[in-house]
Amino acid sequence: MNGVPFRDVFWLITLALVWGSSFAAIKIAVETMPPMTMVAVRTVIALCMLLPIMIAQGAALPRDIKSWYMGVVLAVFGLALPFFLIGWGEKRVESGQAAILMAVMPIATIALAHFFARGDQFHWRKLVGILLGFFGVLVLVGPEALKGLGGQIWHQLAIAGAAICYAINAIVTRNLPSGGTLIGRAVMVMTCGVAISLPSAILLDGATAVFDASAESIWITLYMGVLPTGLATLIYFYIVEAQGPSFFSFVNYLNPVFGVLWGAFLLSEIVHLDAVLALVAILIGVAISSWAPKMKL
Structure with a gap:
């Protein structure tokens, strides 16, 4: 039986803690800043x-052509496209509904x-873990969110x-050519992300759109560039390379839980029992999936 080191579970929870703040931050940023401009600013800062x-x-930086080709794919499916889709979607979608929808990713x-990630074959324990995680999200957001x-x-x-973009991104990351450093790969992907998002933002929103945004939107976007984009990219590469896409995917179940905790810390919102129960269910799911032997069903 192959257990996951506590170190890797720690980094998964840390990544969820950082990413869990993104939904609220995006909601604030897109109030006065166009989604693609927000994407460009995030990637440039990162x-x-x-x-x-x-x-x-x-x-x-990686020097082989294959790495850079895959870097472009990662920039599209891990940065530019999902950042834009979430930013645009959150103009109308409530955070509880967003949590359910992002649960598609695991x-x-x-x-x-x-089928596509080496050493990450399906096992029934992974399925049980995924279902427990999804149940945890449903407990957190409640039945009212489903009605919407x-x-x-x-x-x-x-x-x-x-969410599907992030799933594709995790698979591609797992199949990157071996060698190189985490920081080198992160800079490669971020360079590709800037090359894609910056011209797109200028084309869609105009070169001065960022100057029309409020100070609050600008500051929150700068924060997203440093932590949920820059630092998170390093942690992301480490987790996927160390444990594979399936283990990493649990971050999308932990995100909404930490979103609630961020709300309590920053906005003095009350943490209800359902948030605690959701966290317990999700962590049990992570544990069951982590202990899965690496064998096919």
Whole structure:
């Protein structure tokens, strides 16, 4: 039986803690900043953060063509497209509904990983873990959130599409050529992300759109560039390379739980018992999936 080191579980929870703040942050940012401009600012800030770290460590960018080709794919499916889809979707979709829709990601990941990710085949314990995680999300958001599904169909489909983008991104990351450093790969992907999002933002929103945004939107976007984009990218690469896409996918079940905790910490919102029960269910799901032997069903 192959257990997952506590270190990797710690980094998964840390990533969820950082990403869990993104939904509220995006909601604030897109009030006065167009979604694609927000994406461009996030990626530029993240690149400005990661590049000096790479230089200071004496690391280098990947030099093979295959890595850069896959880097473009990662920038599209892990940065530009899902950031834009979530930003646009959250203009109309409530956070509880978004949590349910993003829960598509682990289910899609476990299916794709069986066929396309080396060393990450399907096992019944993974399925049990995924279902427990999904149950935890339902406990957290409650039945009322389910009633709203279908009301803003295109915005909801956009968020579900972002979840599938993240699933594809995790599979591609697992299949990156071996060698190189985490920071080198992160800078490569962020460079591709800037090359895609910056021209797109200028084309869609105009070169001065960022200056029309409120100070609050700008500051919250700067925060997203440093933590939920820059730092999170390093943790993301580590987790996927160490444990595979299926294990990483549990981050999307933990995100809404930490979103509630962020609300309690920053906005003095009350943490109800359902949030605690949801966290317990999700962590049990992570544990069951983590202990799954690496064998086919």
